[in-house]
Amino acid sequence: MAIIKFTNKGIYCPQGNFYIDPWHPVDYAVTTHGHADHVKWGNKNYLCHELTKPILQQRYGLSDNVQTLPYHEEIDINGVKLSLHPAGHVIGSAQVKLAYKGEICVVSGDYKIEYDGISTAFEPVKCHTFVTESTFGLPIYHWQPQELIFEQMRDWIAINHLKGKTSILIAYSLGKAQRLIKNLAGNYPIYVHQSIANLNDGFKAAGVDLPNTIRITSETKKEEMQKGVVIVPPALADGKWIKSLQQPATGICSGWMMVRAGRRWRSADAGFALSDHADWPGLLTAIKATGAEKVFVTHGSSAVFAKYLNEIGIGAEEVTTKYGSDDDESLINLIENTN
């Protein structure tokens, strides 16, 4: 019997009788990370990394039915050995390793290879079966090292300051926002939307070392924000609030900004190709490092990526899931449906 099965509720482990990131409510859900397309409200029990719990608390009000696990610690569920391993995607994100009767399967959720300074760095896990995302599974996606991107971002902010413009970075509340805060902190005050501030409070309470930011309220002065940096979620990107700021200049932080069409599609003043997903070489490196004989390709360029893997001698199959529909980078219009 295979360790996992793809069902219409999600990725299922029959032996352990639990699901990983199900999209319909189930009794027992293992959660790879806190993005909305991987967490559905209404499961009876949740198991996740200890730093994903504050997110579930913050966003879904979950608490009592959430069981946590640090990375690398193994638990046994009806003979299935389960452990969590860093996925490097966002704070608390984990690959789920399942071992049963000598067979190892890893469900990676979303991941990136580069260390972003705030999420525990990705670790390759040897396995027989690997489930991978393919959000940026095309050879046109090659990320620059983040230090270079942050340098460009700092230059952009400096020019905006010179011109008296307010720098507004558009970034997903969970993940990208904390990555920006960690890497931009120190030079100017950072003002954040309440959806980001709430998450930051949760992370800080859980012991994450996150630089201080200022929560934007109706009292916050626009002249002050002009001298700092403002971070807001994508839902606010084209809204009135941004237009009400002093000479707003918006910069979108997303892997889609790699391609000119992606940059021009959005009515932003700048686009930074900063992604929390693996790029093309990243996906290939990660997959090869697992040594997996069988790869299941989920959300993204799944058909194309699976075909390519087969051509280079890695047995791969495309699977249809419901992931990618609520995640900023997988969605064109970057809608955030929480807070």
Place this chain on the structure above:
Amino acid sequence: MKRFAQLIQELELSNKTNDKIEALVAYFNEADDRDKPYVIAMFTGKKPKRPVNTALIKQWAIELSQLPEWLFTESYHNVGDLSETIALVLPPAAQNIAKPLHQWVAELAELAQKDDEAKKTYVTNAWNSLNTQERFIFNKLISGNFRIGVSNKMLVNAIAKQTRQESSKIMHSIMGKWQPHKITYEALTSGSHVNTDNSWPYPFCLAYALDTKPENLGDPAAWQAEWKWDGIRGQIVKRNGELFIWSRGEELVTEQFPELHFLKDELEDGIVLDGEILSVKEGKVQSFSTLQQRLNRKTISKTQLQHAPIGFFTYDILEYQGEDIRQYPLAQRRTLLASLVEKLETKQIVMLSPLVAFATWEELAEQRLNSRAINSEGIMLKKLDSVFHTGRKRGDWWKWKINPYTVDTVMIYAQKGSGRRANFYTDYTFAVRDGNQLITIAKAYSGLTDKEIKEVNSFVNKNAIEKFGPVRTVKPELVFEIAFEGIAESKRHKAGLALRFPRIARWRKDKKADEINTLEDLKQLLVAAETLKP
């Protein structure tokens, strides 16, 4: 090239006209003088001869990136631009070469003479020495298709600002004949070259669509009404024994229309006429689809000359006896034009575009309804005392078009767009019902908002049958109202008819696929359109 790459990035990152102009001005202030004429040439679509053909470029990129061809093609469909796709899929550069833009262009021009092996060495070496953004520009220099969202008008305004000159003068200068390797930026912007150049046309005066009731324009007696023709706007320039025909796209199209060459003998020197290039048989304007047989052809057959003879309906004169008379009031220009056309010996080819007589706005509204019968698309309203403006200006000229035809259709195919719309399904094919079948009648891509495109995109992603390539067959479910300007028989189309200028008018979310129009409806419209003709 670094400074140029920076300019391109600034132009792309900004969506405000003023910021773009500012970026252009800064570029013209700071860049190497020798680069500037090349940049102006590129932005105005002056293409050098392509030094290396696209198939080879693509082949080398595939080799170098070690990708299977299908994957390269798949990437291209997601990027929507070949130059950019190549720039993105190539492995990172091993070294960095910094050369000024004009040197790259000069080297590429020389490359045209060399053999394929030498071309390959040069191109692959360049790729390996440039970063992604520079590579993209390098590839664009080869293809010559530099469309970067800078209109001629925007470029002209920036140069005018930078050189502190009148924009109309700059427009003249850059619209004329010149070659970037033979002219300095100074000479180009001071316009010294255009004096020795007989061909230059004037910037066209353009009209806005009438967005109010004509009653609000005031006294009808202050206005002149003409038919609005559905052809190619053109300027005929006769100077120093030479004849030039310019289209509105600033293309010199003299050779395409031999019927008009008699003007070289019959027009005096120092005359510039404005009007419409149309297909005209026995003095009657033919449909646009007839004219279309004559457009963008390198050679013209006898049959084409017989089937689609060309005429010119002139409605303005901009230069007379070598003098720029654009500041004369329209009424005076029209009188002069009428006497000139009168004097032509060859009749029925170049004609004075007739006026539409009217005493009241109601009367004109009634006349307007006859537009289609004479292959016109409505009425042009021009103030009798108006000057010939440069470009589009509100107030003096209005186009009052007739409403388009519409038909309800269902979407059956979707294709990924290109440019800004790459990676989104934005090009759709629509069908009407023919008995139990659906039959394709139009392809269209414009007319939806970004939000609607996203919605359609997600529908296509969920309902697509194919997985590879750019085209998706979708469930016939989404109903769109298609507007079009005309209808004609067509043997090339399965439906037996073709729509002219189809575009999406509205997404009919209120309608289901079984409520769309039938082929029979369209055939009836075709019959009606035919019988209306004179």
